[in-house]
Amino acid sequence: MPEIRKVQVTDFAAIADIYKDGVLHGTGTFDTEPPTAQYMMTRWYELRAMNLPYLVAVEGKTVIGYAYASPFRERIAYRYGVEDSIYVHPDHKGKGVGKALLEALIKASTEAGFYYMYAVIGDAENTGSIRLHESAGFEHTGKLPQAGYKFDRWLDVIFMSKALRPTDGPAQGKGWGT
Numbered sequence: 001m002p003e004i005r006k007v008q009v010t011d012f013a014a015i016a017d018i019y020k021d022g023v024l025h026g027t028g029t030f031d032t033e034p035p036t037a038q039y040m041m042t043r044w045y046e047l048r049a050m051n052l053p054y055l056v057a058v059e060g061k062t063v064i065g066y067a068y069a070s071p072f073r074e075r076i077a078y079r080y081g082v083e084d085s086i087y088v089h090p091d092h093k094g095k096g097v098g099k100a101l102l103e104a105l106i107k108a109s110t111e112a113g114f115y116y117m118y119a120v121i122g123d124a125e126n127t128g129s130i131r132l133h134e135s136a137g138f139e140h141t142g143k144l145p146q147a148g149y150k151f152d153r154w155l156d157v158i159f160m161s162k163a164l165r166p167t168d169g170p171a172q173g174k175g176w177g178t
Contacts, residue, residue, distance in 0.1 A: 002064055004055055005055065008056075012037040015040050020034035022087050027125070052071075053109055054067075064088065067102060069083065069085075069109050072118050098128075098132050103136065119160040121159075122157060144159070
C-alpha cells in the first residue's frame, strides 16, 4: 500500500502528469486542455489558505495519485461542505490507491471541521469512481443528465454525499471561508 502524505511543492510535476492523462483520456474531468504544473500549484496555494487538505500517494519517491478537498460552491453558506477530487496514475488504478487516498481525505476533512463531503463524478459510466465512493459510505444524491460534452458524446454528472459529522445542532468552527 502506498504512503499517503501532505502534498509538497516538488510533487506538482507528477500531479500535472497524472491529471493530464485524466484530461486527455478520461471523462472524470470535463477539462479538455491539461493545465500546467504551475497552475495546479497555484490552485493548491488557494486551497491551503482555506485550510483544505491536499494529499498524495507515493510509492518510494514517486507520486502515484493525489486527492484534495475544495469548496463545493463558492458562496459562504456552503463553507462547511467540501468536494473531493481523486486522481490515480493509470498504471496504479485498481490497486487500492484511490481508496487509500479517499479514506485519508475523509479523515483530514473531518479533522479540519467539515461536515459533509460531496462527490461530483463526471460520466455516469465512471463505475470505478462510483464504486469507490459507495465503498466509503457515500450515498447517491442526484444526477445531472447530459451536463457535459467530451469525446463526441454527452456525459451525465453523478452527485454523491457523505456526512462527516452530525448536523443536528449549530455549526462549529469557521469552515473554509472565514
